[in-house]
Structure formats: C-alpha cells, structure tokens
Amino acid sequence: MRKVLVQGNFDVLHAGHIRLLKFAKECGDKLIVAVNADKSMVARSRVSEELRLEVVRSLECVDEAHITTSTPEEEVERFKPQIVVKGKEFESRSNPELAVLNRYGGKLIFGSGEFESNSDHFFRRSKKPVPGMDFTEARGFANRHSIVADDLHDLFGAMKSLRVLVIGEVIVDEYVQGTAVGLSQEDPTIVITPNRKDTFLGGAAITAGHIKALGADHVILASVLGEDQTADYARSQITDYKVEPLFFTDQSRPTPLKTRYRASNKTLLRVNQVRQHKISQELQAQIYKSIESQLNKIDLLVFSDFNYGLLPQPLVEKIAAACQHRGIKLVADSQTSSQVGDIARYCNMDLLTPTEREVRVSLNNPDDGLVILAQKLTEVSQPKNLVITLAEEGILIHKPNHTFDDWENDRLPALNTNAVDPAGAGDCFLAASSLALVAGANIWQACYLGSLAAACQVASLGNTPLSCQVLEQAVKDSFS
Template identity: 65%
Template sequence: MKKVLVTGKFDLLHPGHIRLLKFAKECGDHLTVAVLSDSSCEEPCRISESHRLEMLNSLECVDQAFISSDDASIIIHKIKPAIVVKGKEFEERNNPELSALQCYGGKLIFGSGEFESNAEQFIRRNSSAKNHFDFKEIKEYISRHRIRQPDIDNTLNTIQKLDVLVIGEVIVDEYVQGTAVGLSQEDPTIVMTPNKTDTFLGGAAITAGHIKAIGARKVNLISVIGEDKASNYVKKYIDNYELDTYLYTDNSRPTPLKTRYRAGTKTLLRVNNVRQHKISLELQADIFNKVENLIPELDIVVFSDFNYGLLPQTLVESITKLCENNNVKIVADSQSSSQVGDISRYKNMDLITPTEREVRVALNNPDDGLVILAQKLAKKSQAKNVVITLAEEGLFIHLPSQDFSKWENDKLPAINKHAVDPAGAGDCFLAASSLALCTGAPIWQACYLGSLAAACQVGSVGNTPLKRITLEKAIEDSFK
C-alpha cells in the first residue's frame, strides 16, 4: 500500500485545501494528514485543533488524520510515507522534508489539484438534509468574527444614506422555458418544445437594481445600448428599478441579449447576441463628463464590467483617479465566463470579486492554490480586499495587509444548497457586500451580508432585484 502524507494547519478548511488533499489521495493508496497542534502553530488558529481534525475526517479522500506537534521531518521518519505532497507554491522554496524522504527513497510531489473540479462533492454529507438554506457554517463564521445582529441592523440602516453609481453593460436576459421531448434522430441534439418566454434586465442594470432594492438612497446607472428591440425593452422597463439612468446610444453594437433555453431546472443552451469592440473616444468622454458631474454626491462607484467594450482601460483609470481624489470608494467585478477579461486591470479597488477562473486567467496561473492565488492578485491589483467566488463551493475571502506582506483568509459556503438559477448570485453578492463595505463594516461582515443576499437570489429563476424584506428574514434566521 502506497502511503501519502500531507501536513499543515488546515485552519478554516477551504476548497483549495480539499483540492490539494484530493490530489494527494490520487498520488497513492492511503492518505494520512498530520494536523499541526495549537501549541506548535506560530500564529494562533481561529479553529481549535480538535475542530480542525474533525473537519479533515469529514473528507472522503482522507483515510487517517491525527494531531501532531512534531516537525514534518520527524513525522516522515515515524510513518515513512512513499510520497509527501505539498502545494505548488512550495516548489521553489526550501523543503526540509526532502532530506528525510531521501533517506529511504520517498518522493516529494508538488500540486494544488484541479480548480475545475467541485471540491464540495468530496465532503461526506448527511443525505437526509431537506432545508434549502444551510446555516451551520455561517453560524460558525458569525462566531469567529464576532458579528452581532445589532451591528448588521445598523449597517442596513446606514445603507439607506448612500448614493451609488454603477457603470457597466446593461444586458437583456431572455429565458425560453420548455419541455425536453427527446433526442433528435438526425443528429445527437436535444429536442425541446418552448412553453413560455420570460425576459429580465440583467448585467449592470440588475446590479444597480439590487443595490436600490437593498436600500441605497440614490442609485445612478451609466450604460451604453444599441438601437434595436432589446434597447426598447431596456428603455421601457428600466424605470421599474427606480434608478437615475443615463443611457448612451452606440449604433455600432447591439444591446447585449442573452437567451437561455431551459427544460425544468436545467439550462440546455445559451445564445449571446453581443459585440466586444471598445466604445468610441467620444462616448468615453461623454461618460467621464457625466461621472465628473455626479462625483460630489457619490459614496461609492461600482464597475460592473462584462467586457463588451464599455469600459476601456483609459476610461477606467480616469474614473478611478477621479474617485480617489474625491474619497469615493470603488469596487469592481469583471466577468469573463464566455468572453476575455482581466480583473487585475482594476487597480486600487476597495473590493474585487472575481471567480477563480477569472483570477487564473488574469495571472496566467493554473498551478497555485487559492491562498497564494488571491495574494498574487491582491499584490498585482493593489486591491484592499479580494473575494474569489467559487459557485456552489461558496467564496474565499482574502484580506491583505497594507504592504501585502501578510494576510488573513476565511471562507463561506454556498448557503442555498438547492439553487434554482445561479445566474444572479455574483451580481447580488457584489451589490450587498459593496454597500456594507461602504458603510465602514469590516470585510467579514460585508461578505456575510453578500452571501445571504446571493443565497436568497438563486432560489428562483430570473435575475430580479432582491427584496430587502427577504434579506432581513435570512439574516434573522442565520442568528437563530
């Protein structure tokens, strides 16, 4: 039997840890994990050694785990594993385990696992759980960060005093709901019969809509649309969101339209009618002049970038400098699920919220684990807070120090375990967490609110503004 050993603190077990351990398990037959004891850790852990051990034992890929105060070299001499696995980020560092392994021919392997995999599936779960909202881990998170319900209530009240500007592409989201009737005999294609079509305002419009619905005093929206049926839909329904809207027309591009074909709760196909070339210099100047006029009354600017050309780098840099000169907070989300984007081009943001794929693309880094990945992005972009969203795995929170020499991490799971439509989770998280951060709330509290908002949002089909009363009910339930 080929034994594999991994050692570490495993404080606040996150998906990056799980992927590393899954990779380690695949390197041999039996995975042993040595968990550093509380007394042997240089810096105090947020989670006690017994709880850390319990979390590791809950993983299907871990065969054995134990608490140890010994150095890795001593542990290696005791159990003589065939392989020791460490994260990819340690490959170019000094690794004392190597000399201990060489004594008997053991190997040291570096790897961080495959980021495309879903780490959640490797956690042993109680299959009888029926509730859609799972507050177990968020209650532990609340306890770790000493979050109190009166503080959350105060944050929600302060949000009502904020003036916000959202800049980004307005998208029309079309849902064609139907019934899958079978497989075509001519070619391997699913055949569906459409039953109804629902249309929603998405993109930067829904981000602004969430911000207004959650309670911001005034929300401005700047965007560019075409001259087509989709633009007529935007003009007809945008007022329902109670925004102060500034829409500029560009005849060279269509209004972004995304059509999803769905059967039951599954999306079969998505068709995007978009263009990605940059808006003209004239339009850029018009947008900057509008931001310049609005800036004296603003508390925060939100870049809701879908990388369809509305936010060229020069415009982003000009608006960022304008915000810095006027002490206006800035947050950014640069989505690139089916298009090319670079979240790291948003410099000096108070918060950035990329997906893991978007971070790896921005850094050209397929190897590093989540912690090192987040730190490299924070350093490159000079972001004050980085939140990496992980779809059904939840999110990873990274708080760097001012000189980027140290950092704190935490994670939050996906609270809604039965998402009906995940399309609006990121927009809703960005809206709620940005507002909370703007009130002066710590990043931990901002992410708590953002996670609850996202959990509420994914419970129904279509991205519509989250009702504040729905969020308040989820907050109340999380503290019970």
C-alpha cells in the same frame, strides 16, 4: 387591451387548471379570473373561497382575480371581455354566456390544456427565502469574527442614505422554458416545444437594481445601449427598478441579449447576441464627462464589467482617479466567461470580487492554490479587500494589511444547498457586500451579508432585485 375571462371553482388547483389559465393568458392581454364563492358552488368545497382566491392570484399569468356570486352571463355582462375561455369538456354542453358574447362580438374559446411543463414555473416567485438555507457554517464564521445580528441590522439603516453609481454593460437575459420532445431524426439535436419565455435585466443593470432594492437612497446606472427593441425593454425596466438611467447610444452594437433554452430545470443551449469591440474615444469622452458631473453626489462607484467593450483601460483609469481624488469608494467585478476579462487591471479598489477562473485567467496561473492566487493578485492590483467567489463552494476572503506584506484569510461556504438558478449569485453578492462596506461594515460583516444575499437570490429562477426585507429576514434566521 384584449380582456380574457375565466370563471370556475378552482377547488384544488392542479396542473390542468394552470395549463388552461396559461392558455387563456396567451389569448389576450389581461386575464381576469372569477372564483365562484362558497355559496355559489353546487358541491361543498374542501377549500375556503379565500384560500382558493389566494392560490389563483399566486399564478403569474393571472392579472386580476376576485370572488363572485354571479352567473357566467352576469360576469360577461360586467366585464365585457373580448374572449371567454372554458375547458374542452364544456364544448358539448350548454354555454349561456355565449348569447351575451354574441351581442357585442365576443368569442368563446375552449382550451384543452394540452401542453406540458413544470407547473412550478407559473407561480409568482416568493419574496421569502425558500428551504435549503444551511446556516451551520455561517454561525461559526460569525463567532470567529464577532458578528452579531444587531450590528448587521444597524447597517441596513446606514445603507438608506447611500448614493451609488454603477457603470457597466446592460444585458437582457431571456429564459425560454420548454418541454423536451425527443431527439431529431434529421439532426443529432434535442427538440423542445417552448411553453414560456421570461425576460430579465442582467449585467450591470441587475447590480444596480439589487443595490436600489437593498435600500440605497439613489442609484445611477451608466451604460451603452444599441438602437433596438432590447434597448427599449432595458429603458423601461430600469425605470421600474427606480434606478436613474445614464444611457448612451452606440449604433455599432446591439444591446446585449442572452437567451437560455431550458427543459426540466436544465439549460440546454445559450445564444448570445453581443459585440465585443471597444467603444470609440469620442463616446468614452462623453461618458467620462457625464460621470464626472455626478461624482460630487455619490458615495460609491461600482465597475460591473462584462468585457463587451464599454470599459476600455483609459476610461477605467480616468474614472478611478477622479473617484479616489474625491474619496469615493470603488468596487470592481470583471467577468470572464465566454468572453475574456482581466480583473488585475482594476487597481487600488476597495473591493474586488472575481471568480477563481477570472483570477487564474488574469494571472495566467492554472497551478497555484487559492491562497497563493489571492496573494499574487493582491500584489498586482493592491485592493483593500479581495473576495474570490467559488460558486457552490462559497467564497474565499483575503484581507491584506496596508503594506501588503501580511494578510488574513477565511472562507464561507455557500449558504443555500437548494439553488434553483445560480446565474445571479455574483451580482447579488457584489451589491450587498459593497453597500455594507460603504455603510461602515468590516470585510467580514460585508461578506456575511453578501453571502446571505446570494443564498436568497439563487432560490428562484432569473435575476430579479432582492429586497431589503428578504435579506433582513435571512439575517434574523441565520442567528435564530
């Protein structure tokens, strides 16, 4: 492991510091930052050493940071880094640590910090909901359906005993952050300079991650991967999420990888490396046999279908029938985006959560209003509860009666008016609302929790599991 050491005051952390530390991190594997103690500084600092250390630790590129009263030479002697990084302005000055580095073959590198990007990207994502939450409509919804905070907090306790199996495609999402340089003279194309790449688990994997992070006792993820480095990343990450993998290998397809190129908080281009052919009947049989052996251990099964061939209709019907025979709750989401899905093929589910476009594509109905769409989908697939997600407009909840000849409708607007990245909202809503339903919530309570979870999720870039603590705090805030 190549250790990199940076030492400094970091009196008021600014973009130059961030660029230098980002550069230092790229020079090795582990970045250690020594923050000079108050008594070691020549000029009195405007910020205490504790606060300066806290801010440095908040940077994602920093692996380790500490307060020091040592000289640069003593710090190098202590950690013996392969590389020490200093600002370009030190290149023409005396650098006493160089003698120590030379004794064991270390290097001193001067970084100019000359790259541009939004420095906000380099801070660790907050675990607290960010400003932008608007609970005005949520309170009205809660009043209409007699939702109180104590009942919702009780649900969190009930969630802790739930066992869940999620089946669907694992997708790895890459975000390449860059600076827009200008328009190419050779092609009518925007040129960007990449500054940073972030990688996240998506698809069914993040749904499983959300469910585990929100408090479920045990979560199993069933999926198909290729034989590639993307699969290696998925296996490693899903273990970090404390989700049990039930993975199968299909040599005929890569592990789905989606790359977004972004600049100035906007996505410029998406590149999808996927295959959409159906898995073989032999592989379907293997998957069904493995899932059937788990059914006596679970309370909920979630179909997280991204329509890349993992869930052919015969497999869906066999799994659903086996679950219904055992009284296991069933939830389904079937994505239509650049690929085409059919949410209506998921019949007799306890909850369906399609987008408006997914309903219209499934019914081949571009004309009818939302309520009529909901009624028609309910007639076809007969779910116990239907929630149509409407992006920044929120959700429409359609609850039919047991004979499907009457229903209740209500809507809940999106609760975060300051969304940074809406990509994971649907996955998070599905996870939270499904858990709540199985924990004993009615559909109104489940959708309230799901909407709060989605609002928290879109507050940061990338799709990472939402913790139970963040959602509980959002519940508390929504009633205060």
